Structure formats: structure tokens, C-alpha cells
Amino acid sequence: MREPSTYTEAELIASCVRKDRTAQRVLYERYASKMYPVCVRFLGREDAKDVLQDGFLTVFDKIDTYKGDGSFEGWMRKIFVNASLMHLRKSDVLRRTEDIAEVPEAGGVLEHGVLEQIGSQEILNLVAELPAGLRSVFNLFVVEGYSHAEVGALLGITEQSSRSQLSRARSLLQEKIKKLYNGKKRI
Amino acid sequence: MERNEFDERLRDLLDGATETAPDVWEGIARGLDRRRMLVILRRFSVAAAAAAAMLAIALLVFRGPRTENQVVAPVETAQVSPVTIDEVPVAPIEEQIATFTQHQAVAQAKPVRTPVQPVAPAQPQPVVETPVAEEAPVADAPAETPAAVSAAQPAVVPVDEEAGKLGAEDLPADFWTADEASASRTRTHTSQISILSNLTTVSSEGGLFYKPGAMHSSSQSGKGGAYSLVEPVDSSPKFYMPLTFGLRVDFSLTDRLSIGTGLTYTYLVSRYDLLYNKVRYEDAYNQLHYVGIPLSLSYHFVQTRRVGVYASVAGAVEKCVSQRYVIGSETPKDAVRGVQWSTQAGVGVEFWFVPRVGIYFDPSLAYFFDNSQPLSIRTHQPLQAKLEAGFRFKI
Numbered sequence: 058m059r060e061p062s063t064y065t066e067a068e069l070i071a072s073c074v075r076k077d078r079t080a081q082r083v084l085y086e087r088y089a090s091k092m093y094p095v096c097v098r099f100l101g102r103e104d105a106k107d108v109l110q111d112g113f114l115t116v117f118d119k120i121d122t123y124k125g126d127g128s129f130e131g132w133m134r135k136i137f138v139n140a141s142l143m144h145l146r147k148s149d150v151l152r153r154t155e156d157i158a159e160v161p162e163a164g165g166v167l168e169h170g171v172l173e174q175i176g177s178q179e180i181l182n183l184v185a186e187l188p189a190g191l192r193s194v195f196n197l198f199v200v201e202g203y204s205h206a207e208v209g210a211l212l213g214i215t216e217q218s219s220r221s222q223l224s225r226a227r228s229l230l231q232e233k234i235k236k237l238y239n240g241k242k243r244i
Numbered sequence: 245m246e247r248n249e250f251d252e253r254l255r256d257l258l259d260g261a262t263e264t265a266p267d268v269w270e271g272i273a274r275g276l277d278r279r280r281m282l283v284i285l286r287r288f289s290v291a292a293a294a295a296a297a298m299l300a301i302a303l304l305v306f307r308g309p310r311t312e313n314q315v316v317a318p319v320e321t322a323q324v325s326p327v328t329i330d331e332v333p334v335a336p337i338e339e340q341i342a343t344f345t346q347h348q349a350v351a352q353a354k355p356v357r358t359p360v361q362p363v364a365p366a367q368p369q370p371v372v373e374t375p376v377a378e379e380a381p382v383a384d385a386p387a388e389t390p391a392a393v394s395a396a397q398p399a400v401v402p403v404d405e406e407a408g409k410l411g412a413e414d415l416p417a418d419f420w421t422a423d424e425a426s427a428s429r430t431r432t433h434t435s436q437i438s439i440l441s442n443l444t445t446v447s448s449e450g451g452l453f454y455k456p457g458a459m460h461s462s463s464q465s466g467k468g469g470a471y472s473l474v475e476p477v478d479s480s481p482k483f484y485m486p487l488t489f490g491l492r493v494d495f496s497l498t499d500r501l502s503i504g505t506g507l508t509y510t511y512l513v514s515r516y517d518l519l520y521n522k523v524r525y526e527d528a529y530n531q532l533h534y535v536g537i538p539l540s541l542s543y544h545f546v547q548t549r550r551v552g553v554y555a556s557v558a559g560a561v562e563k564c565v566s567q568r569y570v571i572g573s574e575t576p577k578d579a580v581r582g583v584q585w586s587t588q589a590g591v592g593v594e595f596w597f598v599p600r601v602g603i604y605f606d607p608s609l610a611y612f613f614d615n616s617q618p619l620s621i622r623t624h625q626p627l628q629a630k631l632e633a634g635f636r637f638k639i
Contacts, residue, residue: 076276076280078273078276081272081276082269082273085269085272086269089265089268090262090263090264090265091262092265093263093264093265093266094258094261094262094263097263098258106265106266106268109265109266109268110268110271110272110275113268113272114272114275114276114279115527117272117276118279119527122480122482139526139527142526143525143526143572146523146525146572147572167250172250172253172254172257175257176257177257177258177260177261178261178263180254180257180258180261181257181258181261181263184254184258199251199254199255200254200255200258200259210519210522210523210524211523211524212523213521213522213523213524227247227250227251230254231250
């Protein structure tokens, strides 16, 4: 068996197109730790494992359609984002909005320097704790760079709803970050 | 901290986030195995269904004429009509030869060698017809096969022996060659049943005849149907090779012209992103089932005992009888209005490896008109190179 680290990205892709099981395993091991947080951001840890598996199956199924336009990691990430959204739609989480109404509108502003004290793993956990609808809008708009119109189309909500949910998501996150920061200061 | 600054900081943190993933490789490997098995099963099912259909029709064709009650082909009735020697007014052989010479219908002197069309009974065939009927019972007289002819010959006075007795100078110069040529031509008269299947060029990557460009807008062909809840939004849809099966019957019009019609079934599968109830879904599947009636006109350039070459033009009308989407776990159906018109032209070659059974290949170019049909390879790539192939049976 070939040493996993000896595969270049192009070789790895070409081998996966040929359905080479060893290359598929190497690709999985190389990217799983990067794609798992994407699923966690959208779904929380409970469901992320299932979507990670489905996402890799889709990657291996569609890898022949990757033409080298843009980074391969970006292309893979799009697949995992889509897989996560599909999972949310299937479980009908996006239509349940009762938890969104309880979230206050944007309140206080986060002080400078607070975010420097928070690590990426902690932020990931905080985002994963958001209600599903807010989490999806936040991830799509802030992290994935979609416009409100695109977010609306992807989630089946209006552009206005996307805007207001993003605002609520920001407020909720700021509250959580403040609590985490204050807790750290006490320690 | 401003909103933009907050967003950028969070994006940086989340973009770079890594986390040891739970080991799901075993599940992925099982999923890959399952998919591979499904692909094999699907291919096997298609091949088995095609083989079963061909076998069933071949059995029908071969078994039909052997049972007395099932003799329906005009050629059989014409050749082995249950007459006795007493019922047929047999003219002296000299008179018969003279009649043949006058009409230049030399081929009729050996009717048992070639299949005869329904018009054959009107022609005089007294010389060899009667002895065959006398010697061979109706149901056991496969008069069209060379072996059967040779088996029946001892009972029949061979024509060439008779000619020898009369003297070759009494016959026209092209008596025997004309007979062979006529026999050859007669084969083009034979009507045929074809079992067909099609291979079609499919390319979403800029291959032959691919027309790059944006996908059809919702106001054009390619929309999901008249009352569609579905609208394709993907600019790079993927199409799978269409599967076509069918039956066609060809009837001879003249020595070289034949007209054909039949029934075809086509299965089209596409994969693209779409809006369903205004929600965007990635990689949904669309399955279309078409039933069609083709009409073709063929001109036969070459027709020998073993090989035939011809050119054909055809038109077809097809109706989508079922359209289904596979969107995640949902499988909504959608009605399709109207019909698909198409035209095609090509050349074909047929090989007769036994007297009544052959295979054929028809490479052709087909064009599918814009008839507001759902998005498929036909709307995306209206001009297609096709290869039709199948079995052909003389009837």
C-alpha cells in the first residue's frame, strides 16, 4: 500500500476518480478533520457524524465532476454544506421557528479584545449551540459568503427573514461569547 | 466592535477550525460497496430484460409457423397451399417454359427457393409448386430454407434438367442469371420485425455536438412541466445515457423502398439542482419515461443473401407518460404536457446470419425539436449522434 503522505492532491483526485479504495481512504483521512467542523457548525455534534459519512460518499460519487476550478477543499466544503442543509430539510428543523422568536434583537456591542481570548474550537461549540434556523443563516451568510437572497433561496425563507435571523444569531452569539469571556476572567 | 469586524473575526476562527472526526470510514466503505453492487445490479437488470425480451420475441417468431393453426404469414400460405395434383391444371412443360420466356418472369420457375410476397398467388407457379405440395405435408414444409429445398428436390423434376432436355438455345440468354438476380432482389421485398435498442452520445463536458451555454430559462423548454412545482436552477446539469428499446415493423413498398413503424420506450435520467416549492435542492434526479411511435422510410442500396446496406430518414412522436423527481427522500411526480417531435437520418447495415434472423446497426443523426418538454439531454443537446442496433426477423 502506498504511503498516504506521498499522494499529491492531483494524484489523489485522479485515483479517486478511478475508484481506488486506498486513495479514497487517504482522501478521507486527509480531509475528515476539516469537514467535520463544517457539519458541526450546521448541525451540532449529534447529527454531524451521519452527514460526514454521507458527504464523503457524495464526494466519491461526484469527484469526476471536479474540474480544478477553485480549490479542491472549497469544492468539498460546498458538498458538506449542501449535505448539512439537506439533512436539516429532511428533519424539518428549518420550518420550526418557535425558538427564534424568543431570541432578542441585537443588543450590546462586544468589546474589543474579547474575541482574541476565544479559540476557534470554543466558537465552533457556541455556533453549534445556536437554534438550527439561526445557525444555518449565520453559517451561510457569515462563513460561506452567500447573500441574503441566496440564503433565502437555499432555506426557503424570505430575504427579510434571513436578515432578521442573522441579526438575532449575532446577538445570541455575542451574549454567549460575553458569558464565556467573563467566565474565563473569573478563572 | 463593528458588525463587519465581528463577522470577519468569526469567519477566520471558524474557517480554520479543525477537529478530530469520529471514525466513519467503515460506514463509508460499506456505502461504497453497496453503491458498486447497485450499479452492477442495474446493468445486469437492463441486460437481462433486453435479453429476455429478445428471446421471447425470437421464440414467437420461430415457433409460430411450425404449428399448422398458427400459419399466418402470407408467404407460407401462398407456397404450401393444400392443393393436390389433380386440382391443378398442369400444362405441358414446353408450354410452361414458353410462357415464362414470354413474360421474362424467370424467377417464378423456382418459387420454392425464395420467400414470396402476398402478391405471389396471382402469378402462375404450376410447375414445381404442385410436386412440393404433393410430397411434403403443409406443416412440415419449410420450403424457404435451402436444406428443405434440397430435400424436396428429388421429388420434383429439376428445372435445369428439363431445360437441358429442351435445349438451352430455347431459353433467353439471361435465364439463369436473371433467376439469381431476381431471387436476390426478392429478399428486399421481405417485411421485417426489428427489436431495437439505442446508444446516444451524451456529453456535458463539451464533446461532440454539445452546445455549451446557460440552461434553458423557465420560459423555454427544460422547465419541469406545465404545472411544475419544480424549476431547474443548475447551470451544469448532468445527463445519463438514454435507454431506448422498441419494436419496429418494416413493410416493402418497392424493390428498394420500405416503410417502417413501431413502438419505442425511452428512459431519460438527469441530475441537477432545482427549486422545489421555492426551496433549492442540490443534485436532484429527474426521471422521464417516453413512449413513441416512429415512422421511417428506407432505401436499400445493397441486398445480398447475407448483407444489406440502406439509408433511412425517420420522424417520431413521443409522449412522456411519467415524470418523477428524486429530491432527497421525496419523490414527487409531475405531469408533462405535449409531445416530443424528432427527426433523424442515417445509414444502416444488416447481417443475416441465418435465413430469417439478422442483426443490424443504424448509426444516425437525430434532432429533437423544441416542444416545451422537461429538461433532459434532448432539450440540452437537441442534435445527437445515435447508434441503433438490434435483431431483425423476416416475416
